[in-house]
Amino acid sequence: MALDFTDVTGVILAGGRSSRMGRDKATLLVGGSVLYGRILSLFRQLFPAVLISGDRPDLAEAGVGIVPDVYAGSALGGLYSALQAARTPWVFVAACDMPFPDRRIIEAILSRRSGQDLVVPRTDDGLEPLFACYRKTCLPSMQRMLEAGQYRIYDFYDELRARYLEQDELPRGWRRSLLNVNTPEELRSIE
DSSP: OOEEEEEEEEEEEEOOOOOTTTTTTOOOOEEEEEEEEHHHHHHHOOOOOOOEESSSSGOOOTTEEEEEETTOOOOOOHHHHHHHHSSEEEEEEEEESSSOHEEEHHHHTTTTOOTOEEEEETTTEEEEEEEEEEEGHHHHHHHHHHTTOOGGGGGGGGSEEEEEEGGGGSOOHHHHTTOOOSSSHHHHHHO
């Protein structure tokens, strides 16, 4: 049976400064394709709407909304802005610097959202808040944090119904899928 994601908007976070990389991560070429384009292609297959979070008119494409940050300067601000702009009750968010997004992991996360406010993978490496799903019920907690100058995404999780997807619940190959590219050295290692 096919999973129904019509109540989910795909969100690509692309508002970061890429300071450790030294150049725009979203438009890096990996394996002959643009980094953010890998996620965009997968999201278009899964979700009725896709948004790019960040002031990125350069990434505009037909059918893809661009959402400038209401609270600039953090991933939490980008997530908040996109969740606020989404026309669906849920968003699935991915950072633009993830070269190997895996549909199976997205499906595993979204299939566990019933009765929850957010679902996030938790591995030996910690939480993966930028490859997770969030419900609009998270907005008040996010806004309170942003107004207080607190930007660590997972600091509000204890206030809501959070489902942690443990690594033994993730499909094989999850480590590769959750990889992100922050430095020129990391880029060279995946090429």
